[in-house]
Amino acid sequence: MKMTFRWFGEKDDSVTLSQIRQIPGVSGIVGALYDVPVGEVWPLDEILALKKQANDAGLSFEVVESVNVHEDIKLGAPTRDRYIENYRRCIRNLAKAGVKVICYNFMPVFDWLRSDLAMPLPDGSTAMAYSNETVKKLTPAKLAEQVADTSNGFVLPGWEPDRLAELRGVLEQYQNIDREKLAENLRYFLEAIMPVCEETGVKMAIHPDDPPWPLFGLPRIVCNGEDLEAIVDMVDSPCNCLTLCSGSLGSNPENDIPALVRRFGARKKIAFAHVRNVKFCGERSFHESAHLSSCGSLDLYEIMKAYYDVGFDGYVRPDHGRMIWGEKARPGYGLYDRALGAAYLNGLWEAICKEEAGRR
Numbered sequence: 001m002k003m004t005f006r007w008f009g010e011k012d013d014s015v016t017l018s019q020i021r022q023i024p025g026v027s028g029i030v031g032a033l034y035d036v037p038v039g040e041v042w043p044l045d046e047i048l049a050l051k052k053q054a055n056d057a058g059l060s061f062e063v064v065e066s067v068n069v070h071e072d073i074k075l076g077a078p079t080r081d082r083y084i085e086n087y088r089r090c091i092r093n094l095a096k097a098g099v100k101v102i103c104y105n106f107m108p109v110f111d112w113l114r115s116d117l118a119m120p121l122p123d124g125s126t127a128m129a130y131s132n133e134t135v136k137k138l139t140p141a142k143l144a145e146q147v148a149d150t151s152n153g154f155v156l157p158g159w160e161p162d163r164l165a166e167l168r169g170v171l172e173q174y175q176n177i178d179r180e181k182l183a184e185n186l187r188y189f190l191e192a193i194m195p196v197c198e199e200t201g202v203k204m205a206i207h208p209d210d211p212p213w214p215l216f217g218l219p220r221i222v223c224n225g226e227d228l229e230a231i232v233d234m235v236d237s238p239c240n241c242l243t244l245c246s247g248s249l250g251s252n253p254e255n256d257i258p259a260l261v262r263r264f265g266a267r268k269k270i271a272f273a274h275v276r277n278v279k280f281c282g283e284r285s286f287h288e289s290a291h292l293s294s295c296g297s298l299d300l301y302e303i304m305k306a307y308y309d310v311g312f313d314g315y316v317r318p319d320h321g322r323m324i325w326g327e328k329a330r331p332g333y334g335l336y337d338r339a340l341g342a343a344y345l346n347g348l349w350e351a352i353c354k355e356e357a358g359r360r
């Protein structure tokens with residue numbers, strides 16, 4: 001297991017590489033180029049500069065999150081081939097810089113979505129939350145406005161102003177896209193990029209939809225075990241893999257995360273593990289919590305045990321954290337709570353390894 005930490009770059013992150021370097025057990029960053037518009041090729045020199053920055057700080061850079069997929073690819077628009085060709089070139093450039101895993105998602109229009117970016121918890125911290133009642137009453141545009149106003153001045157990935165400006169038009173284009181069409185467009189994309197992945201050894205790791213249910217009438221196809229199975233079976237390649245995000249999938253209590261880890265881990269389909277906790281608070285409603293099992297609804301020990309049992313040797317990172325100790329950072333991505341998360345996951349892992357070694 002290789003413990004990593006997401007970093008948004010010098011300009012866009014309140015956390016520094018030297019701080020990340022001091023979190024015990026963290027060996028690499030998960031990074032991206034945030035200035036390249038979606039659909040364009042990431043320039044090799046800029047990728048190499050990011051790698052150098054990480055390496056100079058004593059950290060590896062082998063995982064990208066995310067190379068976002070252009071909306072025309074998800075829509076299956078006639079222009080998609082141009083964007084797919086760019087994606088293929090992007091994979092090649094990333095491979096040249098030693099990147100091994102690319103995390104991406106196939107969510108129409110929105111990336112992750114929350115109704116509250118700073119819900120106060122009883123201990124005085126704040127966490128991101130999702131309430132079905134609130135979202136039901138909002139339009140996508142209103143919600144987008146709210147996110148922009150409460151994100152501590154950071155532009156959140158998936159919520160970039162240029163994307164939101166086109167919101168209405170994009171939503172209209174999706175009127176003719178149902179689950180089947182969207183899945184078909186994913187298959188088309190994967191078929192086109194898998195040969196490049198196999199040639200370069202880069203694994204594509206699709207991130208689950210967050211939250212894992214349809215929103216504003218838009219189709220969602222990465223919500224549960226059945227969906228994940230359909231995707232890994234869609235194109236048979238060792239590079240067609242998953243980012244198994246315990247918090248995204250876990251916001252639906254019907255998703256049994258340790259079982260999913262065992263199911264897809266046994267098939268070597270998990271290239272990247274996002275491990276975090278959520279607390280259910282009603283039908284399609286939850287808030288994020290500290291990573292500790294007792295703070296949320298998921299059993300993190302069981303999740304890490306499942307990773308151990310399937311011989312997981314891929315990349316892992318703590319996912320969203322709360323905002324604690326007065327920190328002002330990008331929602332979900334402060335230093336403190338995620339560092340506690342990494343330390344806790346490393347602790348669970350050490351205990352499991354020693355327990356199992358003792359048994360043998």
Ligand code: CS2
Nearest residue numbers: 065066103104105111112207
């Ligand atoms: C992440 C997602 O920050 C987050 O909430 O879980 O944005 C994730 O990076 C993307 O969906 C992956 O493409």
Ligand code: MN
Nearest residue numbers: 245248274319
């Ligand atoms: Mn995640």
